[in-house]
Amino acid sequence: MKELKDRILKDGKVLGNGILKVDGFVNHQVDPQLMDACGRELAKRFASVGATKILTAEISGIAPALTTALHLGLSVVYARKTKPITMPDQVYLTLAPSHTKGRMVELIVSPEYLSHGEKILIIDDFLASGATILGLARLAEASGAKVVGIGALIEKSFEGGRVALASLGVQIESLACIASLDDNKITFADLAV
Amino acid sequence: MKELKDRILKDGKVLGNGILKVDGFVNHQVDPQLMDACGRELAKRFASVGATKILTAEISGIAPALTTALHLGLSVVYARKTKPITMPDQVYLTLAPSHTKGRMVELIVSPEYLSHGEKILIIDDFLASGATILGLARLAEASGAKVVGIGALIEKSFEGGRVALASLGVQIESLACIASLDDNKITFADLAV
Numbered sequence: 520m521k522e523l524k525d526r527i528l529k530d531g532k533v534l535g536n537g538i539l540k541v542d543g544f545v546n547h548q549v550d551p552q553l554m555d556a557c558g559r560e561l562a563k564r565f566a567s568v569g570a571t572k573i574l575t576a577e578i579s580g581i582a583p584a585l586t587t588a589l590h591l592g593l594s595v596v597y598a599r600k601t602k603p604i605t606m607p608d609q610v611y612l613t614l615a616p617s618h619t620k621g622r623m624v625e626l627i628v629s630p631e632y633l634s635h636g637e638k639i640l641i642i643d644d645f646l647a648s649g650a651t652i653l654g655l656a657r658l659a660e661a662s663g664a665k666v667v668g669i670g671a672l673i674e675k676s677f678e679g680g681r682v683a684l685a686s687l688g689v690q691i692e693s694l695a696c697i698a699s700l701d702d703n704k705i706t707f708a709d710l711a712v
Numbered sequence: 713m714k715e716l717k718d719r720i721l722k723d724g725k726v727l728g729n730g731i732l733k734v735d736g737f738v739n740h741q742v743d744p745q746l747m748d749a750c751g752r753e754l755a756k757r758f759a760s761v762g763a764t765k766i767l768t769a770e771i772s773g774i775a776p777a778l779t780t781a782l783h784l785g786l787s788v789v790y791a792r793k794t795k796p797i798t799m800p801d802q803v804y805l806t807l808a809p810s811h812t813k814g815r816m817v818e819l820i821v822s823p824e825y826l827s828h829g830e831k832i833l834i835i836d837d838f839l840a841s842g843a844t845i846l847g848l849a850r851l852a853e854a855s856g857a858k859v860v861g862i863g864a865l866i867e868k869s870f871e872g873g874r875v876a877l878a879s880l881g882v883q884i885e886s887l888a889c890i891a892s893l894d895d896n897k898i899t900f901a902d903l904a905v
């Protein structure tokens with residue numbers, strides 16, 4: 520998606536160790552118009568998978584999941600990383616390694632909002648190693664729901680997430696696929712921006 | 713706002729100790745259409761305050777802040793509660809008590825995204841004691857920005873937040889103002905739903 524790639528080239532910063540800083544428009548400061556355009560595009564790509572609900576992880580998945588949900592007319596559930604007092608004692612919980620925190624984090628969803636027979640579209644800001652998304656898929660499956668698609672704003676293909684997710688057998692879409700951040704340079708997988 | 717109040721009466725649950733559970737449509741599962749309608753209404757109410765940016769706190773402030781920002785055509789900054797590795801060493805940081813966590817939490821904003829001369833509209837899901845919003849206002853002021861308005865989806869007027877925020881001298885709006893949760897009953901401040 521040209522609009523997102525252009526913005527990554529303009530405002531993204533390569534911090535080293537495979538880390539791309541996009542907190543000027545995705546995950547600290549958010550550009551709502553860009554996020555809405557991304558949501559519209561993801562909704563278009565997943566229009567025919569029959570999703571009944573969108574699942575994401577707090578915190579930075581919320582914005583793209585919300586705008587995608589707006590365009591698909593679906594509810595969003597965001598997995599919590601700490602259990603709030605409003606959540607029942609029995610929950611779906613799994614662990615996933617956090618790239619930016621350097622430790623395992625919990626992903627928790629209340630059984631009130633994931634149920635058997637639902638068709639889940641997973642949306643997140645990044646598809647990197649795929650570990651967070653695999654965690655979300657485990658939560659969906661634990662509830663008896665079925666994952667029907669996976670969408671991300673930014674894929675770092677050099678971290679192998681698409682391979683890690685292949686066993687789910689669903690459509691995977693990213694709006695900007697980065698093949699390399701070597702030498703502090705952003706190289707997209709398809710060279711045409 | 714009738715649509716929000718109706719939904720609170722239909723799906724909100726009073727858990728005792730002044731806690732209203734709205735995680736079926738606000739802060740775990742999110743109803744994007746309702747959130748968009750709330751954002752449109754907040755945007756209308758703050759159309760003339762001259763805001764240049766919206767500030768909120770992760771996690772549950774993100775959805776209403778994003779939809780309000782969409783309708784006002786502004787960027788959103790959400791204060792982080794833990795400092796990600798993508799953030800510079802020098803940050804604006806303040807502490808605020810968390811009602812649902814029962815402890816103090818940090819609110820952190822990068823100086824990259826708050827600056828002198830900006831006019832800040834603070835949006836959050838709840839206005840209860842006002843402590844989180846006061847924390848956001850301190851961050852804005854530390855950067856030299858000026859708070860020009862405060863909006864929340866749900867106000868719990870019995871917790872006194874509006875009084876605590878009065879010294880800021882700005883317009884304060886809530887879309888559903890709850891006067892009491894006594895006897896597990898939701899009573900709105902204006903009795904007409």
